[in-house]
Amino acid sequence: MKQQLKCLAGSVLHHLAPNLSREVDEGCIDGPQGKLKRLIVDYRTSRAAASGDANSLRKQLAHYWKSARGDEFYDAYPERFEKWFLGDxxxxxxxxxxxxxxxxxxxxxxxxxxxxxxxxxxxxxxxxxxxxxxxxxxxxxxxxxxxxxxxxxxxxxxxxxxxxxxxxxxxxxxxxxxxxxxxxxxxxxxxxxxxxxxxxxxxxxxxxxxxxxxxxxxxxxxxxxxxxxxxxxxxxxxxxxxxxxxxxxxxxxxxxxxxxxxxxxxxx
Ligand SMILES: C[S@@+](CC[C@H](N)C(=O)[O-])C[C@H]1O[C@@H](n2cnc3c(N)ncnc32)[C@H](O)[C@@H]1O
CATH class of the missing domain: 3.40.50.150 (Vaccinia Virus protein VP39)
Known part of the structure; x- marks a missing residue:
């Protein structure tokens, strides 16, 4: 439910906030209003996956990794190297x-x-x-x-x-x-x-x-x-x-x- 609401909010912003939408197009996802821009990225990601638009999906995934959310990954899973790479x-x-x-x-x-x-x-x-x-x-x-x-x-x-x-x-x-x-x-x-x-x-x-x-x-x-x-x-x-x-x-x-x-x- 929470996910659906976020997707709906992303859809509204994508359609009604052209400035934010443009910034996302340009790959500028962090900074002021970053939370709103991330909702747009998430909406576009789900939409691209549902419609089978591989190129658009690829673009959104790259936006994700270039952003501050990508930065968070590196410290969020410290066990990856020991448990997975050196282990299984x-x-x-x-x-x-x-x-x-x-x-x-x-x-x-x-x-x-x-x-x-x-x-x-x-x-x-x-x-x-x-x-x-x-x-x-x-x-x-x-x-x-x-x-x-x-x-x-x-x-x-x-x-x-x-x-x-x-x-x-x-x-x-x-x-x-x-x-x-x-x-x-x-x-x-x-x-x-x-x-x-x-x-x-x-x-x-x-x-x-x-x-x-x-x-x-x-x-x-x-x-x-x-x-x-x-x-x-x-x-x-x-x-x-x-x-x-x-x-x-x-x-x-x-x-x-x-x-x-x-x-x-x-x-x-
Ligand atoms: C799931 S993480 C894995 C990171 C690392 N290999 C590890 O196992 O801890 C995916 C990594 O791929 C990078 N990445 C994703 N798409 C990429 C692309 N098109 N070119 C270069 N790096 C990319 C991301 O920035 C991220 O650091």
Whole structure:
């Protein structure tokens, strides 16, 4: 009920407050009247998910991560790294160790949606074959914070949209990592584009992903990405999209914890 009222308020503001609506269009969500602007974002997100407008949904999800609400995420779930990454999800890192042994030519590490940088730091410390480690995130505040926290390391951090960044990144021998739910904020078309262009431009290349998928997503049958969960982020058919782009799946595991997770390693 509370959610419906918020959605109704967002709809009213979207239609009757053109100044606020314009600011949201421009990605200016915080500051004065931030609460009202967030209602508009939430309304537009639900509307885009309900109507199947993937591009509009993608835009609202990016607005969310660039805003102060995105900032709150990094300190709100301190157990993520220890409990999930070093705990339940760690089999994917052990599988990565086996794969990297066979591919010494993989020497650059790029983590997209790196958040607080803990995963990037761990992978860079554990696998000495990387001579470069870059973390990319849409949220400029966490990137600024990472630059201070990791000042005495060789880790690099860039504030960018991962799709744009990877389109212009030149270099080969890359391990691309997406951990804890990042590709879920990209549309299927963007992901297809990314898998195809990255394979062609950066080969040899590997990908390690740990991404949420909808509980009722049929991994054997479904080939189309669709919004799921309270965020309305995209549940993707990762295997299908990677294989269609010519990648080989080296490791795959599905885990059902608080969320349903896809753990995957692919190479090209
Ligand atoms: C669920 S958080 C995961 C953060 C981190 N990987 C972790 O597990 O703690 C998603 C992260 O992806 C980032 N993100 C979302 N869309 C992005 C995009 N298009 N380009 C770059 N980063 C993005 C967000 O800013 C956020 O830091």
């Amino acid at each position: 999800h760690y089999p994917v890192v052990e599988a990565l160790a086996d794969q990297l042994k066979k591919r010494p030519e993989i020497h650059r590490l790029i983590e997209v949606g790196c958040g607080d940088g803990k995963v990037l730091q761990h992978l860079s410390d554990r696998f000495r074959q990387f001579n470069t480690a870059i973390g990319i995130d849409l949220n400029s505040n966490i990137i600024e914070r990472n630059r201070e926290v990791y000042d005495d390391t060789s880790l690099q951090f860039e504030s960018a949209d991962l799709h744009e960044f990877l389109q212009s990144y030149l270099g080969s021998g890359i391990l691309l990592v997406s951990y804890g739910g990042v590709l879920e904020y990209l549309t299927q078309t963007e992901l297809e584009d990314l898998f195809a262009s990255f394979k062609n431009l950066a080969s040899p290349v590997m990908l390690m992903l740990v991404e949420p998928i909808a509980l009722n997503f049929d991994l054997a049958q479904e080939t189309q990405s669709r919004p799921h969960g309270i965020e309305n982020s995209f549940s993707h058919p990762h295997r299908h999209l990677l294989e269609a782009a010519g990648w080989t799946i080296q490791f795959e595991e599905v885990q059902e914890l608080e969320h349903r997770w896809m753990l995957m390693i692919a190479s090209a």
